[in-house]
Amino acid sequence: MAKIHTHYDNLKVARGAPQEVVRAAYKALSQKYHPDKNQGDEKAARIMAIVNTAYNILSDPVRRREHDEWIAAEEWEVEWLESSGDEGHREGGTRVRGENWESPPPAPRPRRRLLRDPRWWLGLLGGMAVGAVCVLVLLQPRVLPAALAFSGKEQAAALTSIPNPDPDAWASPAGAKAPSVKTLAVTQLLVPPRQPECDTDLATPEAPNGEPWPEQSGYVPGYPLGNSGREMTVVVDNSANPTPVFVKIVDLERRSNVRHAYVLGNGTLTIDGLAAGKYEVRYQNVVGSAARSECANRTRRADAGF
Structure with a gap:
C-alpha cells in the first residue's frame, strides 16, 4: 500500500512511540536544526518549524488521537482506491507529499465512507437543527x-x-x-x-x-x-x-x-x-x-x- 507521510515521519518515530521517545526525538532534531545553530539557513528554519508543529501535535493526547484518526481515514481511502484499480488518479498511487520534511495537512474523508458513517448523518441532522434554532433567534429579539x-x-x-x-x-x-x-x-x-x-x-x-x-x-x-x-x-x-x-x-x-x-x-x-x-x-x-x-x-x- 502507498505510504502516507505523517507527523511521526517528521519526528522520525514509530506511530506507537511513547511520549518519552517523542520528546527525545524532538530534542535531538531541535539541537540539529535550531535557527541559532543554522543562521541564515532557510531550509533548516523550515524543517524546525515542521518539527515544532509535529511535536506540538504528538505531545498532546487529544491532537495526537485526531492525527491518528486522520491517518486511518487516509489509509482506508488509499486501500479502497488501490483495490478498485483507481490509484492512478492519486499521483501514481503515492501518498508521500513532496520531500521527507512535509507537514501533512488534514484531508477530507472519502465521500463513500462518509455516507456509511452514522456520525455523518447525525452531524447533518444536528446542523439542520442548529439552522432552525438560528432562524427562530433571528425572528425574535433574543x-x-x-x-x-x-x-x-x-x-x-x-x-x-x-x-x-x-x-x-x-x-x-x-x-x-x-x-x-x-x-x-x-x-x-x-x-x-x-x-x-x-x-x-x-x-x-x-x-x-x-x-x-x-x-x-x-x-x-x-x-x-x-x-x-x-x-x-x-x-x-x-x-x-x-x-x-x-x-x-x-x-x-x-x-x-x-x-x-x-x-x-x-x-x-x-x-x-x-x-x-x-x-x-x-x-x-x-x-x-x-x-x-x-x-x-x-x-x-x-x-x-x-
Whole structure:
C-alpha cells in the first residue's frame, strides 16, 4: 500500500512511540536544526518549524488521537482506491507529499465512507437543527450565547456570528420607513487561569512557524490573515491567566486557520476584521522563559534518573 507521510515521519518515530521517545526525538532534531545553530539557513528554519508543529501535535493526547484518526481515514481511502484499480488518479498511487520534511495537512474523508458513517448523518441532522434554532433567534429579539468553552488539554470555543439586533430599530413611529440596521457580532472568550505544564504547553522560544513570539499581544508574524470582513469581532480575555496563550481561529466550514495571535498573560486582545461565519477558537498556554528553564531542569533530572 502507498505510504502516507505523517507527523511521526517528521519526528522520525514509530506511530506507537511513547511520549518519552517523542520528546527525545524532538530534542535531538531541535539541537540539529535550531535557527541559532543554522543562521541564515532557510531550509533548516523550515524543517524546525515542521518539527515544532509535529511535536506540538504528538505531545498532546487529544491532537495526537485526531492525527491518528486522520491517518486511518487516509489509509482506508488509499486501500479502497488501490483495490478498485483507481490509484492512478492519486499521483501514481503515492501518498508521500513532496520531500521527507512535509507537514501533512488534514484531508477530507472519502465521500463513500462518509455516507456509511452514522456520525455523518447525525452531524447533518444536528446542523439542520442548529439552522432552525438560528432562524427562530433571528425572528425574535433574543440572542443565544455566542461562545461555548470546554475544558481539556486543548481549549476551544465554538463561535457563530449571530448579530445583536439594534434596539433602536424597533422604535420607529407607525408608518415610518424602518431604517437599515447594521450589526456587528462581538464574541468574548474568557481564558481561565492555569499553571504551565511542561509536557503539553508550548515550551519553545518561537512560534510553531519558527517566528519569535511578539513582545506585545497581537498577530504572530508569518501567518496569513484569512476571512477578512467587517461582520465579526472576537475579544480574547486572558486577564485572569498569568501565562501567555497562542490563539488560533479556525473556519469550521473550510477547516482552515484564519488567524494566529499571541496574548500576553493578564492581557486582552481584540481580533477584528472577520467575515460572518462559524468559527472555533483554539488556544494553548505558552511557557515563559523562567518556566522554560524549570521545564529544562525537570527534563535533565528525568534523563539523569533523579
